[in-house]
Amino acid sequence: MAEPHNYRTVGYSMIMISAALVAIGLLYLAIGEDVLYSDHISREKQMEYKQMVEEAKQSAQQGKNLSIDLNEEMNVRNNP
Numbered sequence: 001m002a003e004p005h006n007y008r009t010v011g012y013s014m015i016m017i018s019a020a021l022v023a024i025g026l027l028y029l030a031i032g033e034d035v036l037y038s039d040h041i042s043r044e045k046q047m048e049y050k051q052m053v054e055e056a057k058q059s060a061q062q063g064k065n066l067s068i069d070l071n072e073e074m075n076v077r078n079n080p
Contacts, residue, residue, distance in 0.1 A: 031037045 034040070
């Protein structure tokens with residue numbers, strides 16, 4: 001019985017691993033020394049959200065109706 005050779009499959013796997021490592025290296029170079037990159041992004045988004053809520057509250061106090069209430073419950077119906 002002939003011994004099966006999977007050299008092609010192993011070669012493709014090695015290429016995929018090296019491509020993944022290159023992608024990780026490029027991300028590291030893009031981010032640089034900022035190891036808390038995702039933390040900074042989430043804080044910026046959180047500040048934007050808080051500003052939007054404050055603006056909505058102020059406009060509601062002025063008499064504008066924007067229908068923003070964070071405690072509202074959504075009623076979702078599944079109609080076939």
